[in-house]
């Protein structure tokens with residue numbers, strides 16, 4: 720009876736061990752299985768390669784778009800296009816989309832107004848050129864599309880995160896941003912002129928013209944937390960001052 724039990728326990732133990740080992744084995748085996756790595760050779764095919772080339776003239780379904788102006792921002796000759804592609808219809812809704820996408824994908828580094836002073840830069844990232852310097856003012860729209868698509872120096876590419884349609888919306892908004900910082904407001908006609916002049920008289924000019932809201936973007940947030948810190952510290956009594964300042968500093972760091 721005792722011996723039987725012992726054998727049973729041994730059998731159960733063995734079964735468990737097989738199970739554990741069994742679970743690990745196939746994983747490794749799947750990794751090690753017979754397969755071709757990219758560009759490996761093979762005797763099976765006449766050309767000696769394992770990978771097959773597409774028959775000549777094959778076109779990827781649903782992905783080929785011959786409109787280079789739209790997909791690359793260049794003419795067929797490879798020069799950057801100087802006005803938005805024909806397929807893009809600039810409407811107020813499209814501009815708002817551009818503003819929103821710019822706020823998400825570009826402002827963190829380039830700043831809400833494009834001076835290259837976004838929060839990531841304030842925190843130590845390489846400072847990009849301002850969109851308002853003469854060189855970039857003169858750059859064709861195709862260039863901006865290309866920078867978003869391929870990246871530029873230390874700036875990563877955004878092609879995988881921002882679809883083509885949105886990239887153009889960002890470019891359209893970027894152009895408006897450039898105009899906003901250099902426009903001759905007195906020469907503006909129609910409603911746009913009236914709104915701009917009224918806003919400037921109100922002394923709320925910048926924010927209203929830029930359409931970035933009252934807080935002025937990322938820099939504004941930083942200033943307001945700095946102001947709070949100062950106010951908190953002043954309100955404290957002498958003995959509390961140091962502690963309050965410490966606490967305020969910690970809170971600022973945590974809150975951002």
Ligand code: HEC
Pocket residue numbers: 821824825826827828829839844845846847848863866867871872873874875877881889893
């Ligand atoms: C992570 C930070 C970061 C983000 C996000 C970012 N950029 Fe940049 N951008 C840079 C830096 C840094 C440079 C300068 C790179 C260099 O000179 O090596 C730059 C350069 C540029 C330039 C100027 C190229 C020149 O000729 O000087 C343009 C235009 C530009 N970015 C557009 C954009 C747009 C549009 C977006 C949003 C889709 C964007 N960037 C998002 C960091 C960023």
